[in-house]
Amino acid sequence: MTHPVKERDITWRREAARSFSRDREEPSLDLGAITRAVRRQARLTILWATAGAIVAVLMILGTLPRYTAVETVLLDEERGELLNQVSPLPNAVRSNTAVQSEIEIIRSRVLALNVVDLLELDKDEDFLSPPVGITERVLGLVSKATGTLADLLTPEPPAPSSSVSADGGTAEEGGLDFNLAVTDRDRAVRILRDRLSVSRAGRSLVIQIGFSDFEPRRAAMIARGYGIAYESFQLSTSTAIAAEAEEWLRDRLDVLEQRSIEAAAAVQEFRAANDLVQVRGDLLTEQQQSELASALVSASASAAEAQAQLESMESLLARSKQGEEIVTVPGLNGQLEPSSEALRSEYLDARLRYSRLVTQFGSEHPQAQDINERMQLLRDALKVQLEQATEAARVTYNIARSREKSLRTDLELTTGGSQSALALRGQLQQLEAIAETHAQVYRDYLQRLEVTIQQQGFPIASIKVISPAEIPRDASSPRKKMMLAAGIFLGGLIGVLIGTLREISAKPARTVSELRRNAGLRCAGLLPRRRSLKDKGALNARKRTLERLAQACDSTVIQNQGRLVAIAPLLPGLEKPSAMPAELAAHLSRSGARRVLLIFEDEAQISPATHAETGLEVVALRSVVDGIDVSGGDFSLIARRLREEFDVVLLALSPIADAYRSDPHAWAYDTTLLRIPWGKVSPDFVTDALADHPRFRDALSTTVLEDAELAVARKYMSSGSYEELEINA
Numbered sequence: 001m002t003h004p005v006k007e008r009d010i011t012w013r014r015e016a017a018r019s020f021s022r023d024r025e026e027p028s029l030d031l032g033a034i035t036r037a038v039r040r041q042a043r044l045t046i047l048w049a050t051a052g053a054i055v056a057v058l059m060i061l062g063t064l065p066r067y068t069a070v071e072t073v074l075l076d077e078e079r080g081e082l083l084n085q086v087s088p089l090p091n092a093v094r095s096n097t098a099v100q101s102e103i104e105i106i107r108s109r110v111l112a113l114n115v116v117d118l119l120e121l122d123k124d125e126d127f128l129s130p131p132v133g134i135t136e137r138v139l140g141l142v143s144k145a146t147g148t149l150a151d152l153l154t155p156e157p158p159a160p161s162s163s164v165s166a167d168g169g170t171a172e173e174g175g176l177d178f179n180l181a182v183t184d185r186d187r188a189v190r191i192l193r194d195r196l197s198v199s200r201a202g203r204s205l206v207i208q209i210g211f212s213d214f215e216p217r218r219a220a221m222i223a224r225g226y227g228i229a230y231e232s233f234q235l236s237t238s239t240a241i242a243a244e245a246e247e248w249l250r251d252r253l254d255v256l257e258q259r260s261i262e263a264a265a266a267v268q269e270f271r272a273a274n275d276l277v278q279v280r281g282d283l284l285t286e287q288q289q290s291e292l293a294s295a296l297v298s299a300s301a302s303a304a305e306a307q308a309q310l311e312s313m314e315s316l317l318a319r320s321k322q323g324e325e326i327v328t329v330p331g332l333n334g335q336l337e338p339s340s341e342a343l344r345s346e347y348l349d350a351r352l353r354y355s356r357l358v359t360q361f362g363s364e365h366p367q368a369q370d371i372n373e374r375m376q377l378l379r380d381a382l383k384v385q386l387e388q389a390t391e392a393a394r395v396t397y398n399i400a401r402s403r404e405k406s407l408r409t410d411l412e413l414t415t416g417g418s419q420s421a422l423a424l425r426g427q428l429q430q431l432e433a434i435a436e437t438h439a440q441v442y443r444d445y446l447q448r449l450e451v452t453i454q455q456q457g458f459p460i461a462s463i464k465v466i467s468p469a470e471i472p473r474d475a476s477s478p479r480k481k482m483m484l485a486a487g488i489f490l491g492g493l494i495g496v497l498i499g500t501l502r503e504i505s506a507k508p509a510r511t512v513s514e515l516r517r518n519a520g521l522r523c524a525g526l527l528p529r530r531r532s533l534k535d536k537g538a539l540n541a542r543k544r545t546l547e548r549l550a551q552a553c554d555s556t557v558i559q560n561q562g563r564l565v566a567i568a569p570l571l572p573g574l575e576k577p578s579a580m581p582a583e584l585a586a587h588l589s590r591s592g593a594r595r596v597l598l599i600f601e602d603e604a605q606i607s608p609a610t611h612a613e614t615g616l617e618v619v620a621l622r623s624v625v626d627g628i629d630v631s632g633g634d635f636s637l638i639a640r641r642l643r644e645e646f647d648v649v650l651l652a653l654s655p656i657a658d659a660y661r662s663d664p665h666a667w668a669y670d671t672t673l674l675r676i677p678w679g680k681v682s683p684d685f686v687t688d689a690l691a692d693h694p695r696f697r698d699a700l701s702t703t704v705l706e707d708a709e710l711a712v713a714r715k716y717m718s719s720g721s722y723e724e725l726e727i728n729a
Helices: 014-024 031-062 077-085 096-107 109-119 134-153 184-195 216-274 284-321 338-361 366-415 419-457 480-504 512-519 536-556 580-591 610-614 635-645 683-691 694-698 710-716 722-727
Strands: 067-075 170-173 176-179 196-200 206-213 463-467 523-528 563-569 596-600 617-620 648-652 671-677 700-708
Touching: 031 134, 031 480, 031 710, 067 216, 096 109, 096 196, 096 206, 096 216, 109 184, 109 216, 184 196, 184 206, 206 216, 216 419, 216 463, 284 366, 338 366, 512 523, 512 683, 512 700, 523 536, 523 710, 536 563, 536 580, 536 671, 536 700, 536 710, 536 722, 563 580, 563 635, 580 596, 580 648, 671 683, 671 694, 683 694, 694 700, 710 722
Parallel strands: 523 700, 563 648, 563 671, 596 617, 596 648, 671 700
Antiparallel strands: 067 206, 067 463, 170 176, 196 206
16 A cells, blocks of 8 residues: 555444443432432332231231230249259259240140140130131131142152051051040140240340230130249159159269278278378378478578588688788678678778878878888788688588588488389379279268258249239230231332332333433424323423424425425324324414425325314325326326425325335435334334334434323423423423
């Protein structure tokens, strides 16, 4: 390539530009859109909430009232501690697990059987056959239906090897007899456990036993029966445990007593056989070793102290022999001797006087020389005392070392016995430990036996009824307020979910802004339904939309020629006969001294009253107008003749969504208008339909939303927007 590169113009198509702008949009939270969505779906939410409230009211009316009586029981800590003291097996401090265990005991079948036997509930027909409300019956039928379906989906269990007798209802399996018949006692137990409620009051040791029944007196009676049965169960259980523990403890005590005696006898026999004499709780050899070890420790400390004193004296003496001036001689106890202190004071005084005389008169002064001689004599005396103190320290050190060696020798002789002596002492300690263990276990079991015997004569229950059940005055169920609130909430929640699904699903075109934003098409406005034309706002909106359609028809004015405007609906099924083309033709005719011709492609769209209402020339496409056969021949010639005869020619076409091929005469249209049904098609549907008719789309001037409901359309418009203000004008 030798020629320069040319810049290529980028042609932006409307669809490409719209998709590009969508991709560039950043996600944001539009509070106005959310508010409009809430306003649109408010009616649906209220409708479902009302339905939920109605269902709740029906359930309340169909449910028989129940009364709940509550018996309050305290797990007494003081009684629990007393029970632990006299219990054969000590219990730990009551924790959450212990309280939960007590709750499960109350819910158990054993306690329910005790209550049934105590109150003879298996003979009470009213209790065994309670009344059933309408709500319970409906729920029972639903449960039965779902249960039947579950049984069909669940495989049948394998047939048991045992056989059921035809009369007794008993089965033999593995040599055991099981009673399979359901008695009144079993039914009463099942009813009791179904209506029983047991809970813990917070984190305390208080347990609340509640029972619900259709009869308030019977509810209070059964709740009190549970308290009595629970306390009796505690007493009988503790007494039975104590009796079993006593029998077991007596057997163990006989064995432990014999073992304790045998262990003590073995210790005494071993001591006598090996001559192991015990003095004040310890063996004689052990006592001697302890005393010698204490003396050796003291002697070692004294020897170390004497050695340190000797080394200090020898260091001072060596420094004195090297000419160093030593004026202090320490004693053996670390303090100065009185004689050494006197010599030291005299020497220091003489040295002070000598230094003053030398400073004033010089060292040749006679008195200075006398003092110097005196100082030399004092130094010699201090040196002699230092030598004497050093010798005394050496003697003290030798004595301490000799005593330490003697004690060490004696201790080695005492502890340096044979390995057999050490082994004997180890065996003795092992036998003593065994004997002590048997004796301690025997004492513990004997104490347990005593408290177990006391518990049988004085049984203790660790519970106490602190609030007996009273006859309830008000029904505990159904909870009317809660059920009504739950019904309203669930119904409203269903309405919100359905409304959310409706909002997030594909939305049909309902406003001008949506059609312009999502499809990229111009829109003249909304044409309200005829039945809503009594509203002044609807009349204003219809007039404004027709005016804009007329402006769109005049947008392609050709000098001295008429205009051929094609009007096509998007879908069939709009108003028949079509009102929009006739109204537009009438508006064009009234807006100026123009001759307007309205042609319908389908004769069925022409209404007999159209001529009278509009006063225009209305014909079918196949008819003849002024001698021009528009049903055949060259359409370009026909179109030219029509433009010469009329100022505006409106051609009402068939729906473009029903046309399998493009209109062959579309190239002859000056302007096209598209009628879109309001709230029935999405903007994407409109775009795809126009893509199949490119000539109609290229000549498209504007669109119009027909058969609109303004009351609903306002909910899709932004508050204060131009579109909303225009409709409400």
